[in-house]
Amino acid sequence: xxxxxxxxxxxxxxxxxxxxxxxxxxxxxxxxxxxxxxxxxxxxxxxxxxxxxxxxxxxxxxxxxxxxxxxxxxxxxxxxxxxxxxxxxxxxxxxxxxxxxxxxxxxxxxxxxxxxxxxxxxxxxxxxxxxxxxxxxxxxxxxxxxxxxxxxxxxxxxxxxxxxxxxxxxxxxxxxxxxxxxxxxxxxxxxxxxxxxxxxxxxxxxxxxxxxxxxxxxxxxxxxxxxxxxxxxxxxxxxxxxxxxxxxxxxxxxxxxxxxxxxxxxxxxxxxxxxxxxxxxxxxxxxxxxxxxxxxxxxxxxxxxxxxxxxxxxxxxxxxxxxxxxxxxxxxxxxxxxxxxxxxxxxxxxxxxxxxxxxxxxxxxxxxxxxxxxxxxxxx
Amino acid sequence: xxxxxxxxxxxxxxxxxxxxxxxxxxxxxxxxxxxxxxxxxxxxxxxxxxxxxxxxxxxxxxxxxxxxxxxxxxxxxxxxxxxxxxxxxxxxxxxxxxxxxxxxxxxxxxxxxxxxxxxxxxxxxxxxxxxxxxxxxxxxxxxxxxxxxxxxxxxxxxxxxxxxxxxxxxxxxxxxxxxxxxxxxxxxxxxxxxxxxxxxxxxxxxxxxxxxxxxxxxxxxxxxxxxxxxxxxxxxxxxxxxxxxxxxxx
Ligand SMILES: Nc1ncnc2c1ncn2[C@@H]1O[C@H](COP(=O)(O)OP(=O)(O)OP(=O)(O)O)[C@@H](O)[C@H]1O
Ligand SMILES: [Mg+2]
Numbered sequence: 001x002x003x004x005x006x007x008x009x010x011x012x013x014x015x016x017x018x019x020x021x022x023x024x025x026x027x028x029x030x031x032x033x034x035x036x037x038x039x040x041x042x043x044x045x046x047x048x049x050x051x052x053x054x055x056x057x058x059x060x061x062x063x064x065x066x067x068x069x070x071x072x073x074x075x076x077x078x079x080x081x082x083x084x085x086x087x088x089x090x091x092x093x094x095x096x097x098x099x100x101x102x103x104x105x106x107x108x109x110x111x112x113x114x115x116x117x118x119x120x121x122x123x124x125x126x127x128x129x130x131x132x133x134x135x136x137x138x139x140x141x142x143x144x145x146x147x148x149x150x151x152x153x154x155x156x157x158x159x160x161x162x163x164x165x166x167x168x169x170x171x172x173x174x175x176x177x178x179x180x181x182x183x184x185x186x187x188x189x190x191x192x193x194x195x196x197x198x199x200x201x202x203x204x205x206x207x208x209x210x211x212x213x214x215x216x217x218x219x220x221x222x223x224x225x226x227x228x229x230x231x232x233x234x235x236x237x238x239x240x241x242x243x244x245x246x247x248x249x250x251x252x253x254x255x256x257x258x259x260x261x262x263x264x265x266x267x268x269x270x271x272x273x274x275x276x277x278x279x280x281x282x283x284x285x286x287x288x289x290x291x292x293x294x295x296x297x298x299x300x301x302x303x304x305x306x307x308x309x310x311x312x313x314x315x316x317x318x319x320x321x322x323x324x325x326x327x328x329x330x331x332x333x334x335x336x337x338x339x340x341x342x343x344x345x346x347x348x349x350x351x352x353x354x355x356x357x358x359x360x361x362x363x364x365x366x367x368x369x370x371x372x373x374x375x376x377x378x379x380x
Numbered sequence: 381x382x383x384x385x386x387x388x389x390x391x392x393x394x395x396x397x398x399x400x401x402x403x404x405x406x407x408x409x410x411x412x413x414x415x416x417x418x419x420x421x422x423x424x425x426x427x428x429x430x431x432x433x434x435x436x437x438x439x440x441x442x443x444x445x446x447x448x449x450x451x452x453x454x455x456x457x458x459x460x461x462x463x464x465x466x467x468x469x470x471x472x473x474x475x476x477x478x479x480x481x482x483x484x485x486x487x488x489x490x491x492x493x494x495x496x497x498x499x500x501x502x503x504x505x506x507x508x509x510x511x512x513x514x515x516x517x518x519x520x521x522x523x524x525x526x527x528x529x530x531x532x533x534x535x536x537x538x539x540x541x542x543x544x545x546x547x548x549x550x551x552x553x554x555x556x557x558x559x560x561x562x563x564x565x566x567x568x569x570x571x572x573x574x575x576x577x578x579x580x581x582x583x584x585x586x587x588x589x590x591x592x593x594x595x596x597x598x599x600x601x602x603x604x605x606x607x608x609x610x611x612x613x614x615x616x617x618x619x620x621x622x623x624x625x626x627x628x629x630x
Binding site: 243 | 438459460463464468469471476477478479480484487489491493494495496501502504548
């Protein structure tokens with residue numbers, strides 16, 4: 001009964017993905033903590049951190065798929081929301097350093113002492129509290145998205161124009177955060193973190209903990225996306241994607257729907273950024289770089305737009321490829337990524353996941369009178 | 381004019397729209413009474429679709445009065461509010477939600493929930509399900525209920541769009557070329573359906589198909605170059621010299 005309900009909620013790809021995540025949640029800590037270093041199956045802590053990073057990227061990919069795949073809003077600036085969540089987390093971690101910084105100032109982070117600042121800027125207040133930082137992780141990107149979206153959607157900016165201004169948004173933020181006077185550490189960003197909630201960030205156990213949290217967050221993000229796309233609101237979103245003005249003439253106020261999903265998506269990206277920062281140990285303005293946002297869109301396109309599971313596959317898969325390439329043949333990575341994008345756009349318009357479900361359909365169709373002869377409806 | 385104002389479901393007076401200097405509607409005045417069905421004919425480019433655009437808020441008139449139900453000034457409202465007031469529209473080119481099933485197309489059109497948070501938490505009620513099934517039957521799409529709208533034939537899409545229109549339960553229906561691309565049999569069925577709908581709705585139908593208009597058997601308005609050229613029964617307007625000149629004679 002419960003499994004049947006679960007299956008209805010996730011669909012086959014979703015269920016397989018959840019199972020895979022559960023396996024990863026058990027196996028990776030085991031291979032890292034229990035298996036001996038000599039064992040062929042032992043996983044280095046650095047590999048665990050890398051996996052945790054991919055999981056954060058997968059959450060970012062989900063957030064992009066939610067707005068792009070289901071509502072047709074192609075954001076080329078989602079990296080901004082990711083980075084803002086990351087900065088909110090980084091600000092807390094900075095204040096956690098306290099007197100252990102190079103200058104030993106109990107209140108001011110090192111970079112402020114270095115800049116000869118006398119006191120903490122007002123927007124750093126409250127970040128010594130973990131709960132406050134966590135609220136800001138969603139509130140900062142969420143409110144920026146809300147204001148941006150309210151203006152853009154109300155003036156009915158769509159398509160390429162919207163994509164361009166999202167790109168401009170992240171670019172402007174990057175330039176702003178590069179400036180020392182902004183008070184976010186300038187081009188060095190925030191780093192040298194020590195611990196979070198008393199747990200040493202370098203400790204193996206903390207690393208495993210963050211990794212597990214990332215899996216949990218990914219599952220939660222997937223469930224939220226799924227709840228949204230399966231609701232009647234989700235159907236309205238798809239209607240907007242396919243025939244925006246038709247939706248208006250039925251009486252839906254399209255801009256409200258876009259604003260809702262856009263803001264939720266930005267918050268989700270913020271959570272991804274917040275989990276990313278303690279794992280990589282740094283956040284700097286480079287995270288706002290337009291190229292990052294574009295890369296994230298490519299993950300979604302490669303995995304399969306409008307499928308959620310495809311976004312996760314793309315977010316993890318493409319980044320595994322990136323890690324391999326940048327290790328083995330770094331100068332080729334951008335070409336490989338570009339080539340992959342062109343290939344997918346030309347030959348796999350529905351991404352990897354679309355390819356898989358096509359294969360399934362073909363097999364089902366070749367079985368005479370099988371139960372699967374009806375064209376399978378994309379429930380995605 | 382006052383009695384007209386209060387008794388008319390739709391009241392257009394001196395409405396003009398121009399696109400880059402070209403007058404698509406030229407001082408158009410036009411009244412539809414409650415419960416009336418009106419057919420609109422006229423040559424290509426006469427402004428028939430533009431008139432519907434103006435009524436539904438897609439295009440703003442340069443000047444003119446546009447009243448719905450005697451009291452609502454349509455020039456001040458956006459598309460969603462106009463739809464929620466009870467004006468439904470079928471487009472000239474059938475537009476349905478292609479990646480939704482036929483049933484979901486109707487579900488989304490059902491009058492009722494429209495705001496973000498009500499749709500987020502809305503659960504389809506038994507009453508809604510029954511309404512959907514009845515509507516599907518009415519537009520003869522019960523068998524196709526679970527197919528994607530994209531897979532429908534052109535004629536079926538037209539009917540689905542009429543079904544969506546009915547689901548909105550509007551008091552005024554604007555129907556733009558409902559039988560374009562239909563077979564003769566489908567055309568006859570559509571006329572029957574529209575006559576049935578007209579029993580408890582006000583309807584404005586734009587159509588080029590004269591035998592269809594004859595089947596509807598209602599008052600006809602002829603539009604030409606953005607204004608009314610003639611009005612009356614089909615027999616009367618088809619005898620009109622000017623109508624023959626600009627439209628029927630060709
Ligand atoms: N958005 C627009 N911009 C510029 N011109 C327009 C626009 N919409 C309509 N027109 C012009 O206004 C005129 C009236 O067009 P409209 O679509 O209302 O005609 P119609 O009576 O519906 O014709 P048809 O029978 O071909 O559907 C046409 O000349 C058309 O080219
Ligand atoms: Mg037209």
